Amino acid sequence: MTTLSAGADSSADSPGVRHVKRPQPLRESVYEALTEMIIDGTLERGRHLVEVELAGMLGVSRQPVREALQRLNNEGWVDLRPGFGAMVHVPAEDEVDQLLAARAALESESARLAARHASKDAVAQLKELCKVGTAFQEAGDIDGAVRTNGELHAMITAMSGNRFLVDFAGQVDRRVRWYYTPVAPVRGAASWREHARLVKAIGDGDEDKAAQIMREHTEHTRTAYHELQSGQTPAAALPEKKPTTRRRRTTD
Incomplete structure (x- = not known):
């Protein structure tokens, strides 16, 4: 547990200082x-x-x-x-689990509907977000990767055409970002590869595949979060195993 420094400098150059904009209350x-x-x-x-x-x-x-x-x-x-x-607040394990399970249900249906209604322009925008997110991830810019991840998921939900899904997703978006931020570094490249597969399924109009990929994608995030909190090395952070090849035995 830590506290803010009692002698915190309030000048604009001090780390953590965020003077707020005043047009709104x-x-x-x-x-x-x-x-x-x-x-x-x-x-x-x-x-x-x-x-x-x-x-x-x-x-x-x-x-x-x-x-x-x-x-x-x-x-x-x-x-x-x-x-x-x-x-x-320190989230309890079941609290996180419940929210990510709800998110999986919401977003898998959003992906299904997005595949049904996707336009070429919308798919092009999703592909561009994948490029941007991948670039952030490769540069080690976690804030940028998390932000772009949220934008991509929000766009898929908007593409569903279901305003209630959009409303429900909006209610949990910030909480999901909070839970996702710690696992973003370990999900890394795998997460953006999954995004690319998801966008392809949406572009192909394959509703069932889009829903399945989204469901698996959100489940991987949930699993990584729990592994990280329990002190395990998340599976997503382990190096990928290269397929082994057997040499054919030759006879003289």
Whole structure:
């Protein structure tokens, strides 16, 4: 468990400083900033959150921070403990499992419908996202890879043409990004190869194959997350085994 440095510098050049934009209500800007800081790990799980220090990081007063922490507590991002204060929530194993299982159901159906309704332009955009995501992954830019991963999945859901799937997916998107960020480095290239296969199935209009690939893709992420949390080396992080070839015996 760590706390923010009591002497945190609030200048624009200090690491972690994220002065919020003010066109929208300040409490909303603070809420958005803190949520993103939790998702990307700037505020890591189990971290003790001190209002005055957060206010200094964001360049605001304590009041909007207090309001944001209350909302984050209501939404399960933060735990407020009487006599101690706020802590970044540490997800339980079953909590993650339930959400990723729900995501698998939502997104496999989205992929099926996307294959049914896909246009050439939409498939071209998905292919471009695969290229961008792969480039981020190869460059070691985890934030870029996670962001592009989210964009690709969101686009597939939008292509389904089912507004309820879009709404439901939107409700879990941020939580999925939070769970996915720790496994992104170990899922790495395998994840983007799966994306490429998925996009091909969608482009081919193969509904059943698209749904199957998406279901397997989300299951691989779920498995990698649990392996990582249990201290195992995720299977996705192990080097791929090269197929062995047998030499044919020759006779003179």
